[in-house]
Amino acid sequence: MVYQPSDDDRASVEGWFAQYDALAEQGAIEQLADLAVFPMNVVTDVPGGHAAVKQWSRREYVEAMKEAMGGGTAGLGLTSVRTPRFLSPNLVVVETDATMTIEGREEHMxxxxxxxxxxxxxxxxxxxQGGWGHGWPPARRG
Structure with a gap:
């Protein structure tokens, strides 16, 4: 059976992302980590290779986000279009198409x-997200 989310369900996810985006803009990495469950699964790919999968501790997440976000996303002209797909009342996969402007050029992800x-x-x-797996070992079955 396919779960049909209510307006409140959708609003609660939108509210969560509003909080996440505000913290990301500030570069508040520790507070972003407070919005997660650890260990966190991270799925990406190795450029020119295959998928790569890791589980991050809170410490590993914080280190990676400090490197990726630096002082935050403010000033990047970041816009996001999010499509939530509820699997159940308690599980939702959210696909995001984002555009940010870096030094006058648009980057899409x-x-x-x-x-x-x-x-x-x-x-x-x-x-x-694709492209994060530089130096990561490729995923292995079994």
């Missing part, structure tokens, strides 16, 4: 997050 509903509200548990 697409990624997805798995959000899980916890007692404290939504939290992200899996991040999926």
């Amino acid at each position: 697409r990624y997805a997050d798995l959000l899980v509903r916890t007692e404290e509200g939504w939290a992200f548990q899996t991040m999926i």
